[in-house]
Amino acid sequence: xxxLSQPRIRIPRTAKxxxxxxxxxxxxxxxxxxxxRDGTTAPERDMLTRLIARRDGETIFSAExxxxxxxxxxxxxxxxxxxxxxxxxxxxxxxxxTVTVTARVVVA
Amino acid sequence: MLYRRxxxxxxxxxxxxxxxxxxxxxxxxxxxxxxxAIRELVGDAAIQDGDVRLSLPAIAExxxxxxxxxxxxxxxxxxxxxxxxxxxxxxxPTPGIASFRLSPALARAEVQTRIRIAEEQAVIALAVHADxxxxxxxxxxxxxxxxxxx
Numbered sequence: 001x002x003x004l005s006q007p008r009i010r011i012p013r014t015a016k017x018x019x020x021x022x023x024x025x026x027x028x029x030x031x032x033x034x035x036x037r038d039g040t041t042a043p044e045r046d047m048l049t050r051l052i053a054r055r056d057g058e059t060i061f062s063a064e065x066x067x068x069x070x071x072x073x074x075x076x077x078x079x080x081x082x083x084x085x086x087x088x089x090x091x092x093x094x095x096x097x098t099v100t101v102t103a104r105v106v107v108a
Numbered sequence: 109m110l111y112r113r114x115x116x117x118x119x120x121x122x123x124x125x126x127x128x129x130x131x132x133x134x135x136x137x138x139x140x141x142x143x144x145a146i147r148e149l150v151g152d153a154a155i156q157d158g159d160v161r162l163s164l165p166a167i168a169e170x171x172x173x174x175x176x177x178x179x180x181x182x183x184x185x186x187x188x189x190x191x192x193x194x195x196x197x198x199x200x201p202t203p204g205i206a207s208f209r210l211s212p213a214l215a216r217a218e219v220q221t222r223i224r225i226a227e228e229q230a231v232i233a234l235a236v237h238a239d240x241x242x243x244x245x246x247x248x249x250x251x252x253x254x255x256x257x258x
Contacts, residue, residue, distance in 0.1 A: 020215040035201050035256070060213035066204030068197045068223050070173045070255070076220035079213060 004048075004099040005029065009089060014106045015081040021105065024076045025051070027091050031071040048073055048093045055085045081107050137203055142196065145203040149194045150234055150242045158243030160193075162233040171225040171255030180217035180235040180243070184210075190217035192236040199229035200256055225249065226256035 007027035015021050027048065034045030051073065053061040061077050073091075084107045090100040146155075159181035168174040182190045189212045195205035208219050217235070225231075230248040237243070 033202075033256075037201060037256075055213060058211075058213070059209075060211045062209040063219075063221075064207040064209075066206055067202045067256075068195065068200055068205030068225075070222040070224050072222075074220075074222045078215040078218060080215040 004091060004093065004097050007089060007091060007099060007101050009101055009103055011087065011103045012105060013103075014108060017082055017107055018080065019107075020078050020080050022076060022078055023053070023087075024074070025053075025089055026072060026074045027099070028072050029091075029093070031065075031069060031073065033067045035067065045094055048091050050090075050092045051075060052090045053077070054088045054090075055079070057088075081105060083107050137197075137199065137201065142198060142203045145196060146194075146232075146234065149192075149196075149207065150236060153236075153240060153242040155234065155242045155244050157245070158235075158241075160233050160235045160243050160245035162231065162245040162247040164231060164247045164249045167250045167252065168225055168255075169252045171227075171251040171253055174223050174225050174249070174251070174255065175220070176223050176231070177218065177220045178233045178235075178245075179219075182217040182237070184212055184214055184217055186212045187238070189214075189238050190235050191238055193217070193219060194234040194236075195221075195223065196232045196234070197223075197225065197229060198232065200224065200226045205231070224255040225251045226254045227251060 005028040010024040012021050029048045032043055032046040034042050036042040049065055051063040087103045088100055092098040161179045163177040178193055180190045190210050193208045196203045197205055205223050228250045230246045233245045235243050
């Protein structure tokens with residue numbers, strides 16, 4: 001079973017106390033719904049269904065992705081930083097595959 | 109430009125004033141299916157128009173990658189924050205786009221993403237506040253090339 005592609009994250013390495021940081025995430029995935037309306041044979045459904053963003057182990061943002069999410073899912077959200085923290089971003093798909101990337105933001 | 113903007117605003121307001129039933133759902137999705145999807149997400153809660161801003165291009169050249177921003181007015185404190193934002197399509201083959209679960213760790217109740225749009229239609233955003241209130245916004249767009257393979 002092939003693995004999921006390596007996600008790309010844009011997150012600052014440092015922040016000031018109380019600063020709001022922007023987090024951008026992108027992962028390559030075809031997001032095949034398995035739906036065809038033209039009578040052709042539909043390919044097997046192959047979708048990323050979940051993104052979970054954790055900060056120091058606590059879930060701060062998650063997404064349930066359905067058919068209307070585009071291929072190569074892209075998400076941007078905003079987090080207020082009070083102290084140095086470790087982020088982990090995990091995607092999982094309908095085939096049970098998962099991929100996680102981590103990042104540390106140092107608050108000083 | 110001013111005129112066009114006014115036209116657009118008027119259109120958006122008119123759309124907001126309509127119940128779901130007034131948005132015809134055609135491409136393989138019935139109104140009942142859309143309504144069932146909404147109820148599955150927010151239960152029996154009353155849905156009010158309100159403090160949700162849904163931004164989409166008026167015309168999307170590529171329906172497979174349509175940029176979307178949804179933002180809700182909320183202080184995002186542990187006592188008063190937006191717990192979830194749901195996005196639904198009214199004329200895609202299926203209504204579900206995505207559900208976002210938020211927490212007070214987020215500085216704003218705002219998410220940017222990219223969606224698929226099969227044909228000209230309205231997109232609906234439902235925001236659930238921590239006190240149980242559900243508010244909605246809708247935005248319509250045209251599409252040059254549909255984004256759902258068919």
